[in-house]
Amino acid sequence: MTALDTALKTRPTRPSAHRTPERRSGGDMLFAIVNYTVFGLLVVICAYPFYYLIINSVSANDLSALGEVRLLPSGFHLENYQQVFALNGLSMAAVVSVARTVIGTVATVLASAFLGFMFTQSKMWARQFWYRFVIVTMYFSAGLIPIFIIMKNLGLTNNFWVYVLPFIVQPFFIILVKTYVESMPESLQEAAELDGANIVQIFFKVYLPNMTPILATVAIFAAVAQWNSFQDTLIYITDQSLYTLQYLLYMFINQASSLAQAAQNAGGDLSAIAGAATSQTPTSIRMTVSVIVVLPIIFIYPLFQRFFVKGIMLGAVKG
16 A cells, blocks of 8 residues: 555545534524525525526517516417527537637646646745736736737637637636645645656646536536636737627627617518518517526536535635
8 A cells, every 4th residue: 555545545535523403593593594594585586587588588578578577478489599590600600609719728728727736836946926926917008009019929719729828827826726735735745756756647646537517617617707708809810710709799689679670670581681570679689698698507506506615615715
């Protein structure tokens, strides 16, 4: 048995507490009822806007435009989604958005994990300087024009990698990971070093497998940021094949009024208005595209939720 195996098996664990059931007083019951009521109302308040978008996107467009759809859908139909998904370039934009979200998230998580780990190593040359050098970028920026010039000189304008490379190093995520690593037992690294492991092996074989909570937290933050971003497309991209789904839908929302008017004037000619039907209104268009943008993240978030709270707490407080 190696020293690392011994360290892993002898890691301190919290003793299991066998609590005897206690009788709750009337005050405790009242406190619990008030808590459940307040948090239940907060859940309804937070969830209703998403519910409102969904029911209006599948209801009769004339009723939705008049604001008469509030609690239940009326005149159920799915034509709005059929017409929106029929737009030219939408499928390619969805592929670009998914690709940038997946690749960008993986790159950000790995970079944050490695840099957060390295900044805890006392043997790292000029560790304090490089750590402060990275952190200071949270507070100072060169500005839009210098950054655009840099991206252009690097050949990243009209390039897919402009979505990934500038966002790999995120100081906030590095701080979270660094604090989390500092809360882990130092005996793990000491045991691995006794077994002859180098720094890369220690990171990938010892620390990385034990960083799941904080890495899941970083992943959800990075994925949401990548999925929702559209300003980088607005600034750096003119090639329509590199448009993201969010930017395309952003343009569609801004053009909702003109598209709806064109639909009425065209008498239902789909080709005349890039797939919008005469029944569409600005409200129905905005509701539909908003649902398309929001739903993927809503479905993905629960997969990381069980790691989220634990990771953000452990990464925020040392010890």
